[in-house]
Amino acid sequence: MKAHQTAILSLEEYRKLEIESDSKFEFHNGKVYALAGGTINHGLICGNVHADIKVKLEDKKSNCLPFNSDVKLFIEKTNSYVYPDTMVICGKIETSTEYEDAVTNPVLIIEVLSKATASYDRGDKFYFYRQIPTLKEYVLIEQNKHVVDVHSKGIDNDFWKITRYEGLDKTVKFQSIDLELPMERLYLNTKIEL
DSSP states (O other): OOEEEEEEOOHHHHHHHHHHHTOOEEEETTEEEEEOOOOHHHHHHHHHHHHHHHHHHHHTTOSEEEEETTSEEEEGGGTEEEOOSEEEEESSOOBOSSOTTEEOOOSEEEEEEOTTTHHHHHTHHHHHHHTOTTOOEEEEEESSSSEEEEEEEOTTSSOEEEEEEESTTOEEEEGGGTEEEEHHHHTTTOOOOO
16 A cells, blocks of 8 residues: 555544544554555455465464454554554454554564555564564565565564565465465465566
8 A cells, every 4th residue: 555644643633534534544653644545466465364364373273363454553662553454463452542443462464565665664664563562573475476575573572584485386484373374375366477
């Protein structure tokens, strides 16, 4: 999704804007960005990832739950509200004290990249996400080529390791939730020119 900045708003004005416009906006300490729609590949990949993670977690009888991009995430340290493409919370779901529909404790966040958002997702957004104490993994999925980057938090909480998966014959490992997903499942029904 491509973001377009609007005026600086209070949290109450931001909440009102979303309700009245029936649209999604990111909020970063008063700066508000309208989110544009995604592509067909973006929608398919997001759906594939969410559905496969949900089924595998249910099969394992895990205490972890996946959420799609309809659920808002609050990042307290940066006073930000964002909509990750997919996130997973394990154990009790914690929410913002100011905005009870916004969760605060994902262990895994997944974003599907586009040309318009790739630098933001790899840069500033990753910085925001690293401020979440519970986050263990941040995954970036390319939508126009078969490439997935998994950023995993190290034991010291400062070092992040990157593992890249390329090609439909690979299997992506999500250590934070102890799951593996074949790349061919992530990219099911997408149209990618090689």
